[in-house]
Amino acid sequence: MDNKNIxxxxxxxxxxxxxGYLKNxxxxxxxxxxxxLDSMDFLDIAYFIEQETDKNLSDDVLETFETVSDVVLFIKMGMRKHVN
Structure with a gap:
């Protein structure tokens, strides 16, 4: 899956x-x-990432995400590991 789809x-x-309040x-x-986004939203993001990559996500890793790009690239890398 490419960055655009993720x-x-x-x-x-x-x-x-x-x-639906998030725009742009x-x-x-x-x-x-x-x-x-607050800490509860970050828990939801962790769940989303775990579902997308089929991997557990540590709190330490979750805390490193600052931008949407960080999340997208992390998911892409996680998916790549499943393919190889």
Whole structure:
């Protein structure tokens, strides 16, 4: 799956979990500052990543995500490991 498809799935996930109030989400959007996501949202993001990659995500890794791009690239790398 390419970045564009992962981004589309992630944006759809974010919008569904935030009652559709998130608009203009971009790869460069900052999760906390631009999208106003809180710790509960980050738990939802962890669940989304775990579902996409079929891997458990540690809190330490979750805390490293600052932008939408960070999440998308992490998912892409996780999916790549399943293919190889």
């Amino acid at each position: 981004l589309k799935r992630f944006i759809n996930f974010l919008e569904n979990n935030n009652d 989400v971009k790869m460069s959007s900052k999760l906390k500052e631009d999208l106003d």
